[in-house]
Amino acid sequence: MSPYEELLETGSERILDFLKNYPLHDSQFKYGSFNAKCYEKMYVNNSQDNVRPVKDLKLEIEELKATCKECGNFFMKQRNNSIKKYDVMLGRLLEDVVIEYLKLKYKLNVTHADESNKKYPDCMLLSGDKGILAYFEVKYHGAPFISAFHKIGRYCYEGSVTLDLDKVKKQIEIAEAELDRPVFYLHWVDFPCLKGIFFETSEQVKNELFIHGEEFERKERTGDYDENRIKRGYTKKFYSKLLEMGSFEELIDIFLDMKKKGVVMY
Numbered sequence: 001m002s003p004y005e006e007l008l009e010t011g012s013e014r015i016l017d018f019l020k021n022y023p024l025h026d027s028q029f030k031y032g033s034f035n036a037k038c039y040e041k042m043y044v045n046n047s048q049d050n051v052r053p054v055k056d057l058k059l060e061i062e063e064l065k066a067t068c069k070e071c072g073n074f075f076m077k078q079r080n081n082s083i084k085k086y087d088v089m090l091g092r093l094l095e096d097v098v099i100e101y102l103k104l105k106y107k108l109n110v111t112h113a114d115e116s117n118k119k120y121p122d123c124m125l126l127s128g129d130k131g132i133l134a135y136f137e138v139k140y141h142g143a144p145f146i147s148a149f150h151k152i153g154r155y156c157y158e159g160s161v162t163l164d165l166d167k168v169k170k171q172i173e174i175a176e177a178e179l180d181r182p183v184f185y186l187h188w189v190d191f192p193c194l195k196g197i198f199f200e201t202s203e204q205v206k207n208e209l210f211i212h213g214e215e216f217e218r219k220e221r222t223g224d225y226d227e228n229r230i231k232r233g234y235t236k237k238f239y240s241k242l243l244e245m246g247s248f249e250e251l252i253d254i255f256l257d258m259k260k261k262g263v264v265m266y
Contacts, residue, residue: 004248
């Protein structure tokens, strides 16, 4: 069983209970042999320099054609506007699941960051003496960008992993000016086809921002505003390169190495 499957085994029941009244795709927070095949073909045996077209993948993954049709029908239709406070609660729950898994399985001292400074990344890896080794954030991506090819010229399975442009710019500035610690972005990808946790560093994001900057600004939703009509949601999006990210297994190895050797910049 892979670390991602173990993570789901320990946390999916709690997550699905929280989301019991929310319209979910049948495959969300689940993982099967089809997803393992997609992981191999779409991520392991793929390259950012020569991204495999969906039409070619459909010839190699028997169930993909039907899954793509079902995925399009589900995610293209208008869904409920998200409510910011519930999105925040779900984000916290997913952080809890990741933190508890890393603590129990690998004895890593991971925790939520100091809430007194909300500008900092949300989670931390600590050393044995409570010194901060690294910061990280967990980003959940449950809905693929179905129109990615037409909007940004990328295939949906690898072009749907987003960061909030304004927020990440501020975080990179803070990381360089104040933290002096590695910052990792953990992307929890949960599409009907490709699933797993992938990571990139703030240095990777910074380098890509210089090249691409803002790629897409989505339409505003009512959930982007609070009860006083003050905008709380981010609509400017930056699309990361999933095929240049590391795997969950690699991230765990890095954290274990940092636990043993101390702060290492990546």
